[in-house]
Amino acid sequence: MSERITLDYGSGGRASQRLVKELFVRHLGNPGLNRLDDAALITGLEGPLSMSTDTFTVDPIFFPGGDIGSLAVHGTVNDVAMLGAIPRFMSCAFILEEGLDMGDLNRIAASMAGAARDAGVSIVTGDTKVVPRGAVDKIFINTTGIGSVIANPSPSGSSASPGDLILVSGSIGDHGLAILSHRQGIAFETDILSDSQALNHLTVKLIKEAGPIHVLRDPTRGGLATTLNEIAQQSGVELLIEQEVIPVRKEVEGGCSFLGLDPLYLANEGKFICILPEKSARKALEIMRSDPAGLGAAVIGQVREGRKGRVILRTPLGGHRLLDMLEGEQLPRIC
Amino acid sequence: MCLAIPMEIISIEDNVARVEVGGVKNQVRLDIIDEQAAVGDFVIVHAGFALRKIDREEGLETLRLFQEGLGLELIK
Amino acid sequence: MNLLNKFRDPKLCQNLLSQIKEELEDEFRFMEVCGTHTVAIFQSGIRSLLPQGMVHLSGPGCPVCVTHDREIAAYLALCEKDLLVATFGDLIKVPGPGGRSLKTAQAEGARIKVVYSALDALNIALENPGQRVVFLGVGFETTAPTVAAVIKMAGKQGIKNFSVLSFHKLVPPALAALAADRQISVDGLLLPGHVSAIIGIKPYLFLAEEYGLPAVIAGFEPLDILQAILVMIRQKHESRARVENNYRRVVADQGNLRAMEVMDDVFERCDALWRGLGTIPGSGLAISSKYEEFDASKVYGQELPLVEEIPGCKCGDVLKGLIQPDKCPLFDTRCTPARPVGPCMVSTEGSCAAYHRYVL
Numbered sequence: 001m002s003e004r005i006t007l008d009y010g011s012g013g014r015a016s017q018r019l020v021k022e023l024f025v026r027h028l029g030n031p032g033l034n035r036l037d038d039a040a041l042i043t044g045l046e047g048p049l050s051m052s053t054d055t056f057t058v059d060p061i062f063f064p065g066g067d068i069g070s071l072a073v074h075g076t077v078n079d080v081a082m083l084g085a086i087p088r089f090m091s092c093a094f095i096l097e098e099g100l101d102m103g104d105l106n107r108i109a110a111s112m113a114g115a116a117r118d119a120g121v122s123i124v125t126g127d128t129k130v131v132p133r134g135a136v137d138k139i140f141i142n143t144t145g146i147g148s149v150i151a152n153p154s155p156s157g158s159s160a161s162p163g164d165l166i167l168v169s170g171s172i173g174d175h176g177l178a179i180l181s182h183r184q185g186i187a188f189e190t191d192i193l194s195d196s197q198a199l200n201h202l203t204v205k206l207i208k209e210a211g212p213i214h215v216l217r218d219p220t221r222g223g224l225a226t227t228l229n230e231i232a233q234q235s236g237v238e239l240l241i242e243q244e245v246i247p248v249r250k251e252v253e254g255g256c257s258f259l260g261l262d263p264l265y266l267a268n269e270g271k272f273i274c275i276l277p278e279k280s281a282r283k284a285l286e287i288m289r290s291d292p293a294g295l296g297a298a299v300i301g302q303v304r305e306g307r308k309g310r311v312i313l314r315t316p317l318g319g320h321r322l323l324d325m326l327e328g329e330q331l332p333r334i335c
Numbered sequence: 336m337c338l339a340i341p342m343e344i345i346s347i348e349d350n351v352a353r354v355e356v357g358g359v360k361n362q363v364r365l366d367i368i369d370e371q372a373a374v375g376d377f378v379i380v381h382a383g384f385a386l387r388k389i390d391r392e393e394g395l396e397t398l399r400l401f402q403e404g405l406g407l408e409l410i411k
Numbered sequence: 412m413n414l415l416n417k418f419r420d421p422k423l424c425q426n427l428l429s430q431i432k433e434e435l436e437d438e439f440r441f442m443e444v445c446g447t448h449t450v451a452i453f454q455s456g457i458r459s460l461l462p463q464g465m466v467h468l469s470g471p472g473c474p475v476c477v478t479h480d481r482e483i484a485a486y487l488a489l490c491e492k493d494l495l496v497a498t499f500g501d502l503i504k505v506p507g508p509g510g511r512s513l514k515t516a517q518a519e520g521a522r523i524k525v526v527y528s529a530l531d532a533l534n535i536a537l538e539n540p541g542q543r544v545v546f547l548g549v550g551f552e553t554t555a556p557t558v559a560a561v562i563k564m565a566g567k568q569g570i571k572n573f574s575v576l577s578f579h580k581l582v583p584p585a586l587a588a589l590a591a592d593r594q595i596s597v598d599g600l601l602l603p604g605h606v607s608a609i610i611g612i613k614p615y616l617f618l619a620e621e622y623g624l625p626a627v628i629a630g631f632e633p634l635d636i637l638q639a640i641l642v643m644i645r646q647k648h649e650s651r652a653r654v655e656n657n658y659r660r661v662v663a664d665q666g667n668l669r670a671m672e673v674m675d676d677v678f679e680r681c682d683a684l685w686r687g688l689g690t691i692p693g694s695g696l697a698i699s700s701k702y703e704e705f706d707a708s709k710v711y712g713q714e715l716p717l718v719e720e721i722p723g724c725k726c727g728d729v730l731k732g733l734i735q736p737d738k739c740p741l742f743d744t745r746c747t748p749a750r751p752v753g754p755c756m757v758s759t760e761g762s763c764a765a766y767h768r769y770v771l
Binding site (some may be wrong): 315322333 | 419421424425446447453454455456457458459460473474475499500501503504525526527531550554633748749758759760767768769770771
Binding site (some may be wrong): 366397 | 415417445446447499527528529530554560603604605638657660661662668669670
């Protein structure tokens with residue numbers, strides 16, 4: 001029987017100290033974290049800064065293509081990056097359920113360490129709490145990230161202007177489908193992997209080489225459709241999207257077809273939307289397609305005056321319809 | 336109502352077939368399908384059950400009739 | 412050649428559309444009675460491409476939309492017992508009396524599990540012998556045989572902790588009620604392909620014979636739908652009404668006899684309540700006494716609670732095709748996808764929700 005997390009590990013006593021030193025510092029250690037002071041001392045970070053926080057509660061905690069640890073790094077790194085910044089430092093706070101397998105926690109911490117290394121960020125401060133069985137589901141992780149903004153002006157959801165082209169960095173819905181395929185009562189077999197990955201290397205390259213970028217957003221929960229609607233509302237513009245050119249893997253289409261879901265509303269954890277002037281679009285597409293994180297990039301539509309806050313989808317048949325926001329989560333349906 | 340989609344049978348064991356669409360695989364029951372289904376057949380799947388075998392010839396025939404009706408070149 | 416791709420081919424569809432435009436004289440009102448048709452017509456963009464004069468009406472074709480308030484109330488009452496309730500995702504957000512739904516029941520502590528198949532619900536019961544599991548049975552003739560087959564499996568395996576609360580409904584009796592309603596003016600009916608895969612063509616023949624209504628069984632690809640529309644228009648021109656099967660790759664004229672046998676073994680016809688349409692004789696499926704140990708209405712003594720009607724909601728008129736969704740006084744004012752009043756707004760394939768979600 002493997003070792004399990006007990007309430008002692010969150011007590012602040014020796015057990016807590018052991019957990020921090022022997023597990024977290026061992027995996028995530030760096031000069032900042034190793035000091036184990038009450039707070040991290042940060043130097044050399046030039047403003048303006050981009051800062052973002054997110055809490056991760058994904059179920060299952062290990063999924064094809066990733067786990068809650070790497071996701072907690074990628075999610076926050078990507079959010080910081082979408083402001084046109086280079087993510088540098090992160091905090092991370094764990095809420096652990098009593099009884100969590102120590103081996104699982106080790107795997108998660110190791111995975112976080114790898115993800116942070118790849119993204120070029122240091123986890124410099126953290127916290128651990130253990131709560132009684134049932135109070136959380138296995139493990140929840142909060143991460144906060146901070147980095148220097150290099151884009152001027154910084155991209156924003158409210159900066160899309162008529163005439164701009166809309167690009168996505170790759171196939172849509174992979175993460176959502178990979179997670180669904182492991183849900184009880186729905187499970188099916190697929191080789192599809194979550195697209196969970198850090199996007200900051202690619203976004204930084206774009207900012208440096210593709211000229212001014214108006215909008216950078218990662219379409220996570222709610223999927224592409226929801227994020228496009230948010231942009232249309234924030235910028236007060238209409239977006240026209242060509243359904244046929246939106247990259248969707250055949251597995252995602254297949255899985256969606258029998259569950260009655262729409263890939264455009266499935267979560268992504270390693271894709272971004274980039275909106276920029278038409279004249280820079282070609283260059284941007286080239287940069288994206290030559291990077292491993294943007295191989296499947298495509299131009300999917302254009303910003304126009306139209307009616308404010310509206311997203312219109314042109315279907316393969318040539319018809320037009322509204323691409324609306326969903327009210328809540330998508331559920332598998334039989335009709 | 337009734338979302339049902341065509342999936343291809345890749346193996347059969349007793350009353351359960353493994354089926355595939357776009358690389359996604361699932362299991363479906365064969366308790367209510369009315370014809371013997373075989374590996375390679377396409378079946379219409381609804382809520383975990385195969386409802387009917389898809390008749391490819393009938394599908395082609397529909398297209399053909401339609402083509403005649405409109406004087407179009409649909410099938411090459 | 413990929414057969415399915417042919418049925419989605421944009422060029423072929425364009426050809427069909429121009430043909431429809433050419434042959435259409437003044438107005439043609441067609442009604443589909445299948446939520447999957449509703450969604451397909453909106454989602455593919457067909458609706459925006461139909462020529463002026465083609466009026467598309469969504470009838471009572473979504474089992475969620477026609478689930479009566481009293482039935483929802485019965486589901487919600489079950490949630491208050493010490494049970495695990497398994498349901499298709501479709502039902503989760505449907506508001507019952509007082510705006511309560513399975514989702515709110517879940518927030519209040521009810522144990523509710525979304526499943527893809529009734530079989531998944533049976534498996535949950537198998538894996539948790541100490542847990543009583545009730546499956547909420549909704550759906551038309553397509554779904555009912557799958558639930559019947561699962562009940563038979565439960566019987567064979569002697570499973571004691573599984574039952575079904577059946578509010579399954581039948582399509583032809585509802586069509587008969589619609590056709591007999593003099594208020595309704597429809598030139599043709601698009602018949603539901605997958606219900607037809609089970610029941611075949613015969614149960615629809617009365618539509619042409621007694622009411623002179625053209626009716627066409629259609630599949631769900633754009634080409635299937637457009638082709639069926641053209642067939643209906645031609646029937647009208649020739650002043651003849653026939654019931655035609657245009658989905659032969661899936662629907663045999665005699666239907667699926669085996670599935671009907673399974674369905675008839677487990678269920679018996681009963682009168683059923685339809686939202687907006689009221690009681691329709693012989694339009695429901697109750698679990699027969701032979702399988703009563705799996706009938707949650709008997710096992711838990713769950714009857715249909717009496718509820719008050721929703722004031723102002725025109726779901727009934729929408730389902731009958733008397734008005735388009737936006738003509739309901741509640742549409743997009745008091746009734747939105749965020750706070751639906753009637754179930755036509757709740758289900759993603761409900762007429763009002765589809766209208767709200769897709770129409771420019």
